[in-house]
């Protein structure tokens with residue numbers, strides 16, 4: 001796996017208000033403080049709703065907690081008359097390091113196409129953050145095109161505007177596996193992750209392909225996480241539902257290879 005530090009990311013979606021978020025992060029940090037892996041470091045990130053970011057940032061800074069902060073979305077625009085949008089610069093000011101872009105719940109529920117995802121990816125990068133680019137096929141895509149075609153096209157479109165040295169993370173999330181309890185098998189995840197890395201090699205060269213972390217997401221739980229993390233091209237997990245239970249998320253972070 002080269003030098004890629006595994007990343008376990010918790011996408012809270014629209015759950016936990018800022019008071020609940022504070023209690024949650026305190027418990028999570030307590031649970032994680034003694035977690036050690038014999039293969040080295042694991043990075044743990046949480047992606048709370050916008051209204052929680054300031055509270056969580058303050059808590060992480062005051063207690064010197066080692067969690068990394070992520071946001072679930074970003075405006076493609078720099079500033080201006082965009083009611084309801086939150087800019088990348090605003091997120092950067094809150095010590096946000098990662099920004100989810102292209103999550104299927106935004107592609108489907110908010111009709112975000114590849115152009116919007118690319119603009120958001122660029123906005124996050126330009127403001128100094130690392131976009132976490134979500135790609136994945138629906139059940140219908142899987143039948144029609146196989147597993148990898150849609151994720152590869154979505155990734156190519158999202159990174160097109162990025163400069164050659166830009167850092168980004170890829171999250172392979174088959175849409176049929178999200179929130180369904182029906183995770184992909186580790187082999188299915190590895191096949192697409194390998195194809196994504198190969199395509200990064202073609203598009204961006206060896207260094208980017210080797211350095212870029214590719215996560216798997218879709219019904220990850222403590223019972224199945226290790227199977228994914230054992231795959232040579234899977235460098236972490238994007239966890240939705242199971243990231244909202246402190247004990248379960250702690251067990252996920254504690255995965256054994």
Ligand code: PEP
Nearest residue numbers: 178179217218219240241
């Ligand atoms: C997600 O929302 O990114 C996700 C993977 O959800 P879940 O883990 O609940 O399938």
